[in-house]
Amino acid sequence: MKTTIPYTRDLVLVGGGHTHALVLRSWGMNPLPGVRLTVINPGPTAPYSGMLPGFVAGHYTRDELDIDLVQLARFAGARLIAGKATAIDPVGKTITVLGRPDIAYDVAAIDVGITSEMPRLAGFADFGIPAKPLGAFASRWDAYRTTATAPKVAVIGGGVAGAELAMAMAYALRDKAPQVSLIDRGEVLDGFDPPARNRLLTALEELGVTLVEHADVEDVRADAVHLTDGTLIASDFTTGAAGARPHDWIADIGLDLHQGSLVVGVTLQTSDPDIFAVGDCAHLSHDPRPKAGVFAVREAPYLFDNLRARLSGGKMRNYHPQKDYLKLISLGGKSALAEKLGTARRGALLWKWKNHIDRKFMDQFDTLPVMQQPLPLRMATGVIETMGDAPMCGGCGAKVGRGALQGALATLPATTRKDIISLPGDDAALLKTGGETQVFTTDHLSAVTIDPVLMAQITATHALGDVWAMGADPQAAVLSLTLPRMSAQLQQRTVTEITQTMARNLGGAALVGGHTTMGDGLTIGLSITGLCKRTPITLAGANVGDVLVLTKPIGSGTILAAEMRMLAHGGDVLACYKVMIQPQDTAARLLKEAYAMTDVTGFGLAGHLAGICEASGVGAHVRLSDVPLMDGALDLADAGIRSTLYPDNRNDPRVTAPDTANAALMFDPQTGGGLLAAIPKAKATALAKKSNVWIIGDIIDGNSVTFS
Known part of the structure; x- marks a missing residue:
């Protein structure tokens, strides 16, 4: 008898940041049996911040910038929920994503990065493009740099992120005589020691970037940035790398905070031991560090081990960040500056080094290892031919082929019932019931996605197609559900998600009952009736x-x-x-x-x-x-x-x-x-x-x- 390990615990990763991406990769190579893994992210990709200046400058394509979370989730055996988390209830242990039932968890981790104050600046929401989230910014920039004829660009915020963006933009637009302005309320790059700052200022000057210092922004307009002293800085593409702050909903969770960031200790746990936090949304209380991607990357193996420990009762590891780290800063063209411990160098070789590091990081996700189980050495005749050259796919909901289906149906005897209208090959049966013409159909799909909510939506639309195709109005539906083996608690969570989703997606039909069982995988079936108010099509x-x-x-x-x-x-x-x-x-x-x-x-x-x-x-x-x-x-x-x-x-x-x-x-x-x-x-x-x-x-x- 085949032994299938049941799901007993739900692990939910909120956000697709660098740390979580690495955890997903590690999970795919070494999953913890019994854990159902979910990742929640607003979109299908997670842009890698280290390559953003290179993308803006034109050195990388958009595909090279993005970690494909759909592929990564498939590799990890995780369901990807494409949506934005808006709340976490640590008492009820649920996570809210708009447009779907709450997602329950036993252990959760948060890696959502930070957002920007820029949209709160007058006019910025209408005419500005925040540098974060990176995905939205990258799309807008890609369109601008290919269409602008007399580009005028302004970057608000003169820190290292703003300087990198300004240099990258100036380089990308260099053949179009651009006007690029870098605006700061103080001095540009004032956080650097003189050797590094002087080299960065020289690089900005070489690319023709205009520094606008000691300047307060009044508002952003379609064609300019308006300063409080009345000065207008011409710009038809205004972005902001200033005012980074935690997401507002983080403060509503009710956990300990430091300046809006989630406080974590050496194990990366928040004040709730079942919620971890990493990356820019977390504050390392035992050893505070600046917001930098290098720390997020190095937290990944510790988070991976500690999540497994929390879910299985193992021993946790303590994370201690390094005291300093090498900063590699893009200078627009294929040149970079390296700074550490007050020492700075610049040159093309440093760009090659940075490019090597960045591409090596992304290669981890572009070339995921094949984790297939080998086939037995001896099998029955016909197995290889039946399998084909690829695994049985779910692209068709694992339906039986047309030839096999029609061959089987041809053996059925014709009905002699007077209340059944015989229409061979039609989408649904037509019944005469109490003077009404009623459509009756059934569909049963093996999961094409492991997300029960999405699969319920797909099944409902698919099954209702037969009713709509005959010009009928949906009336009633009965659910037939097979769940993978799981604990009673996870059964209740999953059935609740599915039934709530079904009830909202039946085209006006009522969900009137159903049947559940457990098997090797998720399958959802619906039997639906509909009423024909006119002649059926x-x-x-x-x-x-x-x-x-x-x-x-x-x-x-x-x-x-x-x-x-x-x-x-x-x-x-x-x-x-x-x-x-x-x-x-x-x-x-x-x-x-x-x-x-x-x-x-x-x-x-x-x-x-x-x-x-x-x-x-x-x-x-x-x-x-x-x-x-x-x-x-x-x-x-x-x-x-x-x-x-x-x-x-x-x-x-x-x-x-x-x-x-x-x-x-x-x-x-x-x-x-x-x-x-x-x-x-x-x-x-x-x-x-x-x-x-x-x-x-x-x-x-x-x-x-x-x-x-």
Whole structure:
């Protein structure tokens, strides 16, 4: 009998900072059995601050700047919650993220960095760009430096961060005769000893950066920074590297603080022993140190060991930071200054050294080790062929292939019941109940994500697709849930998350009951009824001359197959999830006059369109260039990524398509896909003006489906 270690403890990492990124990597290589790991971060990536000046100067691409937390979470076996934590309740042991049920924890760690006072400056929220969070700043700068023709840039804050940004901006814009101003209420770089300060001031002068010292900012305008003495500093890109401060919600947790930062001791625990804090949001009470990334990086192994100790009853390690550290400061071009213990040097070799250190740090996340279990030496005949050249993916919700499904269904006897309307191949059963026409459907998905909340949203949208496709209104739903093995406490937490999410995402249907069990992994099923207030829309009504419309882009199977192999960009994965959970009730109302309709799911666009054509006795032509695709899907398809169901879907004799990556996506199994409808041509023009409605082809004579 196979032994599966149950989950008994929840560990939640709040924030994707440098320390937590390193902890996730270590966890993937040596997880603690029985612990369910969660990481909460506002977006799919965590920019590496050490390379930000190099990115601003143009030495690094955006991809090189970012740690992909989606890939890293997959490697660590963690669920990534893409959202911003807004509160922590240490009594109830829950964390609040807007738009979802509270997240329970047994042990938590906080690594959210700091924020900026700059948005509180008059006009800054409208016309300024804070340097933190780094991701938002990097995106805005990337757009500005490529479009500005007569750039005028101002940096508020003359510390080392502001000076690095000013030099990087001046270097990046050097061919456009830029005006770059560095503004400080005191003296620029006054925290440095004279040798280092003089070299930095020389570097600023060489790049033409104008120093504006002893200056108080009154407000920020669209084209200038207005000082209190009335001076206007021309700027159409104003950023701020001053006024760093802790996040406001940190103070509301109720833990000990020092100037707004969480006080931690030698074990990196706060005043609550179940909450740890690291990086810039923490204050080392036993040995205070400046806010610097070097300390966050060196805290990582101590945090990793101490989290494991707290979760398993082991012994903790004490963290003692070094007294001083080498500061490597970018000087715009490929030159850097090194400073330690009052000694300073500058030059190109120091840039190469800094570049080597930074790239070595990022290489840890770009080349994650393969942690696969080896296959047995001896296996039954057919195992290798069934497995294929990649693991069984969840891009299709682990559905059975079309051939196997239709072969099994063909053996069923026809029903003789008068209250069942027989529609072979349609999306859902049609029942006559008390004079009403009722739709009945069921869907059951293996998890494509280990986040129960996101998986509940995906399942609800996917299951409701059958109801919406027939023009019905959702009525009632019954939940069928299989959980991984876990303790009673974690069972309650997980079922609560799922049921609360389901209740809010059923398109107006009521969740009226369900059944739960435990197994090897998370699966969620829904049986849903709907009421047809008018004639149901089936597969069989398409006419020659109708126009084909689609309400969601294609590509989820390919993207999720790639995500399971850590080959998809995190941003593309989160964008894919967003499409998958988009409800289709509005789209269904727009298509209420469709002659035939289905939702695009496991058989792919090609298979589901072939189903309409077969039921209606017509053919179809689809223009490949008009089919909307999810971001990243085409590149992955071009790289040869395919979902597990792809071969079965591609082997459809009714469909003709070229051997291209674009065409391959037409056979890509979708989860939570959009609606595909045949509509009167007269209605097409009006529908084409709606968002999320794409005209992709036509219904034609014949019985084949052609993509070209």
